[in-house]
Amino acid sequence: MKILYxxxxxxxxxxxxxxxxxxxxxKMCDAEVFLSGARTNMPLPFExxxxxxxxxxxxxxxxxxxxxxxxxxxxxxxxxKEIRDFPVEKYDLIINDFEFISAYAAKRKNIPxxxxxxxxxxxxxxxxxxxxxxxxxxxxxxxxxxAQYAVGLHFRAYDDYIFTPVIRKEVRMLQSxxxxxxxxxxxxxxxxxxxxxxxxxxxVRWEIFSGNAKYPSIExxxxxxxxxxxxxxxxxxxxxxxxxxxxxxxxSEALFLQKKLFVIPxxxxxxxxxxxxxxxxxxxxxxxxxxxxxxPLLQRWxxxxxxxxxxxxxxxxxxxxxxxxxxxxFFIPTVAIx
Numbered sequence: 001m002k003i004l005y006x007x008x009x010x011x012x013x014x015x016x017x018x019x020x021x022x023x024x025x026x027k028m029c030d031a032e033v034f035l036s037g038a039r040t041n042m043p044l045p046f047e048x049x050x051x052x053x054x055x056x057x058x059x060x061x062x063x064x065x066x067x068x069x070x071x072x073x074x075x076x077x078x079x080x081k082e083i084r085d086f087p088v089e090k091y092d093l094i095i096n097d098f099e100f101i102s103a104y105a106a107k108r109k110n111i112p113x114x115x116x117x118x119x120x121x122x123x124x125x126x127x128x129x130x131x132x133x134x135x136x137x138x139x140x141x142x143x144x145x146x147a148q149y150a151v152g153l154h155f156r157a158y159d160d161y162i163f164t165p166v167i168r169k170e171v172r173m174l175q176s177x178x179x180x181x182x183x184x185x186x187x188x189x190x191x192x193x194x195x196x197x198x199x200x201x202x203x204v205r206w207e208i209f210s211g212n213a214k215y216p217s218i219e220x221x222x223x224x225x226x227x228x229x230x231x232x233x234x235x236x237x238x239x240x241x242x243x244x245x246x247x248x249x250x251x252s253e254a255l256f257l258q259k260k261l262f263v264i265p266x267x268x269x270x271x272x273x274x275x276x277x278x279x280x281x282x283x284x285x286x287x288x289x290x291x292x293x294x295x296p297l298l299q300r301w302x303x304x305x306x307x308x309x310x311x312x313x314x315x316x317x318x319x320x321x322x323x324x325x326x327x328x329x330f331f332i333p334t335v336a337i338x
Contacts (some may be wrong), residue, residue, distance in 0.1 A: 001029045001324065005090045006099035008145075009037030012227070013249035014097050015044060015116075017153075019115075021169040022046050025095070025322050032091075036099045036161065049299065052082055052101055079272040083108065096145050103145040112322060113147040118248040121152025122274045124159040128281055130273035136269025151323060155252065155310070157276050163319060165252035166310045170233055172314065176257040179238040182302075186225075186245055188266045189290045196221050197292055204302060206243075207235045241301070246272035246286070251279060251313065260306040262298065264290050282308050 003024055008014045009238045018033075023046065025031040033046065036054030053075070079101065086105035088094060094106045098117040106113045108235045121127055122141055152162040165292040184206055186194060191210050199220050200205045206222045225231055236242065236253065241260030248271075254261045263279055264287045265272035276286045285301050 001092050002090060002244075003029050003031045003324070004034055004094045004102060005031055006034040006036065006089065006094055006096045006102035008100075008117075009035045013247050016249045017097065017166045019045060020166050020316055021320065024317050027263075028321065028324055034102055035101065045146075050086075053078075053101070054101060075254050089217060093324075098145045098148055100144055104145065107146050114148070115145060115147035115150040115152075116323065117145070117150075118153045118165075119145070120147070120150040121162045122159065122271060123150075124152065124162060124181040126158040127154060127162070127274065128158075128278040130270075130277045134270050134273070137237055137273075151319065153248070155255065155275075155282065157287055164221065164310075164313065165248070165256075165318050167253060167312050167314070168230055169257050170229075171253045174233065174237040174257060176259070177238050178240050181235070181239055183232075183235045183239040183242045184208040184244070185232070185250055186229075186243065186264060186290060188245065193290065194215040195219060195224070197290070197295065200223050200235075200292070200295055201298060201302065207239070208223075209235070241299070241306070246276040246279065248275060251275065255282075255308055255310045256312050258307070260301065261308070262287070262301050263289075264294075282306070282310075288299050295301060 003025060005018070005022055014108050022031065022033060028047070032049040034050040034052070035048045036042070036052045049053065069072070077270070082101050083104045088102060088105045088109050088111045091111060094102050094111060094113045095116050096113050098119045103113055120142055133201060150161055152159070153165055154162050155165070157163055162222055169172045175301070182204055184194065184198070187210075191208065194208055198204075198208075200220055202221050204221060208222060208224045209227045209232050210224050211227050213224050216225045236257065236259070239259060241262065242250070242254045243262045243264075246263040246265035251261055251263060261279070261284045263276055263284060265276045267289055280286050285297055287297055
C-alpha cells in the first residue's frame with residue numbers, strides 16, 4: 001500500500017502531530033510526505049517528498065488574522081496548476097491533515113482521501129460549538145480539505161469517529177514540575193504588545209516564545225525567546241501555567257501535563273472559537289482578545305489553582321493501523337466533509 005501523508009504547514013500544530021505520525025506510517029507502509037504552507041518554526045526529522053507554499057494565513061500583531069495580507073499573498077493560478085499537476089494517482093490513499101492542494105487533486109482524480117485532523121472533529125453534531133454562526137468559517141471547515149472518510153481528534157471523544165489528541169513522545173517523556181514561571185505562546189500577537197501588558201504583572205516571570213525574535217532578550221520580568229522545539233519543551237515542562245492561543249496541540253499538551261491553561265483565540269480563526277468553547281466547558285478561562293483589559297482575568301487565573309483531569313492514552317500506533325488495514329466504518333464522520 002502506497003500512502004501520501006499531506007500536512008498543513010501553517011503554524012506548528014500540524015507539524016507537531018506529523019513528527020509523531022509519519023515514523024509510524026513509514027513502519028507500516030510505503031509512505032511519502034507532502035508539506036504545504038510556510039509558517040512553521042518546527043523542523044521535521046524525516047524526508048519531505050513534495051513541498052508547496054500552499055495556502056497560508058497571515059496574522060496582524062494584535063491577535064487576529066490579517067485578511068488583506070492573506071488575500072494579497074494568494075496565488076490562484078499557481079494553486080490551480082499544483083492541483084492539476086499533483087501526481088495523486090501514484091497513491092492508494094491520501095491521509096490528509098487539513099491540506100488543500102492534495103485534497104482537491106485527489107477529488108479531481110477520484111483518489112480516496114481520509115481526513116486525519118482536528119478540524120474533522122469539529123463537524124460532528126456532538127462537538128461543542130461557539131455561539132453565533134460564521135458562514136465563512138463554516139465553509140472553510142466543511143470544504144477546505146474534502147475527504148470521503150475521517151478520523152477526528154479533539155480534547156474528548158465526542159463522537160464515534162473522534163479520538164483524544166496525538167501527544168508526541170517528547171511531551172509524554174517530560175517530567176512535569178513547577179519552577180514558578182508562566183510560558184506564553186501567542187504567535188498572532190506582537191512581542192511589544194505582549195511585553196507592555198505582561199510587565200504590568202511584575203510578580204510573575206513570563207517566558208514568551210516568539211516567531212519574530214531572532215535572539216533571546218530579557219526586559220524586567222519578561223523574557224522573549226525564538227520558537228525552538230527543545231527550549232519550548234523545557235519551558236513547558238517546568239512552568240506553572242501556559243498562556244496561549246486556542247489552537248489544539250499546545251492546549252492538549254498543557255492539559256496532558258496538568259498545567260494551568262488560559263487561552264485567547266486568534267480573531268477570525270473559526271476553528272479556535274470551537275476550541276475555546278470546548279476548553280471553557282473544561283473550566284479553562286478564555287479571553288476574546290489580548291490587551292490590558294484582560295489583566296484582572298489574568299490576575300485571578302494566576303492566584304487560583306486549576307485542576308482539569310484528562311485521559312489522553314497513547315493510541316496513535318493502533319489508530320494508524322486501523323486507518324490503514326481495518327474496514328470498520330467508524331471512520332466515516334456523522335457529517336459529510338467535502
